Amino acid sequence: MAGRGLYVATLLTGLLECLGFAGVIFGWDSLVFVFKAEHYFEELCEPNAGLLGNATEQAGRLGWVRDLFSSSDCKAQYEKFSLVFTLASSMNNFMTFPTSYIFDRFKTTVARLIAIFLYTSATLTIAFTSAGSTVLLFLAMPVLSVGGILLLLTNLQIGNLFGKHRSTIITLYNGAFDSSSAVFLIIKLLYEQGISLRASFIFLSVCSAWHVTRTFLLMPRGHIPYPLPPNYSYGLCSGNGPTKEEKTAEHENRELQSKEFLSPKEEILGPGQQQKPRSFWSYVFSQRFAWHLVWLSVIQLYHYLFIGTLNSLLTSLAGRDRVIVSTYTNAFAITQFFGVLCAPWNGLLMDRLRQKYQKEAKRTGCSTSMVALRSAVPSLTLTSLLCLGFIICASVPVLPLQYVTFILQVISRSFLYGGNAAFLTLAFPSEHFGKLFGLVMALSGVVSLLQFPIFTLIKGPLQNDPFYVNVMLILSTLLTFVHPFLLYWECRAQKESPPAVA
Numbered sequence: 001m002a003g004r005g006l007y008v009a010t011l012l013t014g015l016l017e018c019l020g021f022a023g024v025i026f027g028w029d030s031l032v033f034v035f036k037a038e039h040y041f042e043e044l045c046e047p048n049a050g051l052l053g054n055a056t057e058q059a060g061r062l063g064w065v066r067d068l069f070s071s072s073d074c075k076a077q078y079e080k081f082s083l084v085f086t087l088a089s090s091m092n093n094f095m096t097f098p099t100s101y102i103f104d105r106f107k108t109t110v111a112r113l114i115a116i117f118l119y120t121s122a123t124l125t126i127a128f129t130s131a132g133s134t135v136l137l138f139l140a141m142p143v144l145s146v147g148g149i150l151l152l153l154t155n156l157q158i159g160n161l162f163g164k165h166r167s168t169i170i171t172l173y174n175g176a177f178d179s180s181s182a183v184f185l186i187i188k189l190l191y192e193q194g195i196s197l198r199a200s201f202i203f204l205s206v207c208s209a210w211h212v213t214r215t216f217l218l219m220p221r222g223h224i225p226y227p228l229p230p231n232y233s234y235g236l237c238s239g240n241g242p243t244k245e246e247k248t249a250e251h252e253n254r255e256l257q258s259k260e261f262l263s264p265k266e267e268i269l270g271p272g273q274q275q276k277p278r279s280f281w282s283y284v285f286s287q288r289f290a291w292h293l294v295w296l297s298v299i300q301l302y303h304y305l306f307i308g309t310l311n312s313l314l315t316s317l318a319g320r321d322r323v324i325v326s327t328y329t330n331a332f333a334i335t336q337f338f339g340v341l342c343a344p345w346n347g348l349l350m351d352r353l354r355q356k357y358q359k360e361a362k363r364t365g366c367s368t369s370m371v372a373l374r375s376a377v378p379s380l381t382l383t384s385l386l387c388l389g390f391i392i393c394a395s396v397p398v399l400p401l402q403y404v405t406f407i408l409q410v411i412s413r414s415f416l417y418g419g420n421a422a423f424l425t426l427a428f429p430s431e432h433f434g435k436l437f438g439l440v441m442a443l444s445g446v447v448s449l450l451q452f453p454i455f456t457l458i459k460g461p462l463q464n465d466p467f468y469v470n471v472m473l474i475l476s477t478l479l480t481f482v483h484p485f486l487l488y489w490e491c492r493a494q495k496e497s498p499p500a501v502a
Contacts, residue, residue, distance in 0.1 A: 003233060007161045010218045011169065014155040017211065018176035019340060020183060021119065021204070022148040022155075025092060025141060027184030028085045029310045030333045033326060034191050035081070036311075039131040044076035075459050078312045080134075085308040086452040088141035093300075093445025095146045096153075097438030103153050104434050107222045112154050112215045119147030120208040127201035151211075152177050154219065156421075160226035167347045167425075171418035175343025178336065178414050185333030280432050284439065287486070288427055293440055295380065295483040296420055297447040298476045299387045303413050305451040305473075306394060309458075316464065317399045328402060335406040343414040346383075350375050350422055374491040376426050379419045380484035386412035388477050395470035 036042075103111040122144035129136045152173065159169035187200045220234035283289055310332060311325070318324035354375035390408035393401055424437050458466045 003231065006218070006233075006235065010158055010161065013214055013218055014158050015173065015176050017214065018152055018155055018173050019180050021180060021207070021211075022152040023177040023180040024183045025085075025088050025145045025148060025181075026178065026307060027181035027333055027336065028088075028307055029329050030184040030188040032081050032311045033329055034188050034197055036077075037191070038197060040134045040137070041077045041080040042074075042131065044080065045074040078309075079456065079459065081311070082308050082455045083452055084137050084141050086304075086449060086455075087138060088145045089304045089308070089451075090445045090448050091142040092145040092149050093441045093448060096149055096441035096445070097435075099146065099150045099153060100434045100438035103150070108154050108157070108219050109215060109221045111150060112211070112219065115147045115150035115154065116208050116211045116215070117147075118143050119151070119211075120205050122147060123201045123205040123208075127198045127205065148177075148180075157224040160224040160228060163228065166226070167351055167422060168344050170421060171343045171347035172340065174418045174421065175340040175414050178339030178343065178410070178417070181339075182333050182337040185330060185336075188329070188333075280435055283428050283432055283436065289436070289440070291483040291486060292420075292423060292427070293443055295384070295480045296416070296440060297444040298480050299383065299412070299416055300444050301448050301450060302387065302391055302473050302477070303409065303416070304448045305454055306390075306409065308451055309455055312455075312459075313394075314399075314402070317397060317402070324399075328399070331403060332406045335410045339410050339414040342411050343418045346379055346415045346418045347422060349382075350379050350419075350426075353378060354426075370491050370494045373427055373487055376419070376423045377484045377488045377491065379415070380423065380487070381481065383412060383415040383419050384477065384480045384484070386415060387480070388474065391470065391474055391477055395466070395474070 099111070102114065122140045125136055125140040126144070129140070155173055156170055158173070159166040162169055187197070190200055191197060217235055224234070225232070311329065314325045314328045318328070357374050386408055390405060390412050393405040393408060420440070421437065424433055424440070428436055454469055458464060458469055462468065
């Protein structure tokens with residue numbers, strides 16, 4: 001019972017950690033509102049600096065004057081904010097590969113201490129920036145993003161403590177990561193009540209003491225094994241290094257996984273005839289991985305583009321009314337908080353379908369891997385549909401419709417990342433999961449760098465008219481349906497012509 005209580009404490013504190021810290025970078029639009037009030041990058045705007053200073057003195061700390069902005073859209077300022085977010089969001093993905101290696105190689109404690117150091121350095125840097133040192137944002141925001149994703153990676157293994165609920169907990173943690181973007185909304189609301197930006201980020205820095213305490217008391221020094229050995233313990237009293245049970249469980253798990261992901265021909269061969277396990281690179285260059293990369297990259301690109309340009313979009317649709325922009329920014333941040341409630345539904349859908357198809361597989365003789373893949377097809381298709389609806393709503397220049405856009409965006413995003421992790425778990429052996437997960441995130445991060453040139457294209461040659469860009473993104477989203485279609489075709493072919501016994 002004591003061990004069970006420890007598991008629950010680890011689960012709840014991990015959920016709080018992801019919810020309060022891991023993915024705060026995606027609340028960028030709320031923070032941009034505060035940065036504007038603090039005059040970050042304002043020297044790039046066209047209005048006269050002296051006029052700006054007099055106007056701000058009269059308007060107070062939150063009120064940049066509406067008339068002032070009606071004379072200029074401050075394109076250069078928007079571009080700087082967009083570039084900061086582009087770098088931060090891309091690093092969030094690109095650094096997943098090396099941070100996954102750090103986690104695999106140096107285990108949990110070292111990985112978490114590195115994450116805490118990065119996170120604290122970033123929050124302290126932001127706390128002491130000002131309008132005269134805005135260049136530090138180009139360093140602080142990417143570092144904050146990397147520290148947050150490493151905190152998430154070390155927490156995802158907690159799902160291993162709960163056996164059959166593992167997938168649900170993993171998707172729950174991904175949802176908490178999405179919901180943590182609401183932290184910047186809280187900072188914005190506190191700022192409006194007179195709490196300075198510096199005070200808020202110093203508080204986040206002080207919270208690192210709690211992260212360190214949790215690292216040594218409620219997290220393993222090594223990795224949490226799956227399946228979990230009997231009487232598994234961890235934390236301060238578990239000793240140094242991996243336990244004997246952990247090593248044994250990891251060895252047995254490798255054997256089970258190597259059997260589960262045999263091809264149909266290998267499954268019917270005798271033990272002496274079975275082929276050698278496929279290499280990591282053979283999976284990387286497979287059609288299955290390539291189309292999954294396209295699926296993730298295209299959908300993620302628009303999500304990042306939308307978050308990075310939302311302030312500019314709302315300012316345009318609201319006729320530069322600061323109060324309306326603030327209201328819609330708050331509404332967007334609030335909907336982000338509900339990502340933690342949306343994400344588990346995707347995991348539950350896949351778990352239910354997998355159980356259903358496993359019963360059918362016992363009658364038809366289909367391979368285990370095909371059953372797992374078949375359960376992923378509806379999830380991938382639904383995520384593409386949600387993204388398509390999200391892009392269409394965002395493309396319509398009607399301000400009240402953006403409430404629907406916000407809802408579709410948070411559901412689509414929570415399904416995207418939960419579905420990504422779940423698909424890689426189902427489609428490839430677990431021994432390669434960390435490397436494949438890191439690689440697909442890194443490559444999709446490179447693609448997400450396109451958001452800045454797209455933003456520049458809209459603001460420049462297209463003269464703030466995103467119509468042609470939206471058409472291009474809608475057509476690109478239609479391409480993502482190829483991925484679940486090919487998986488469905490592969491599963492159907494396997495079901496109709498099971499391998500004959502030699």
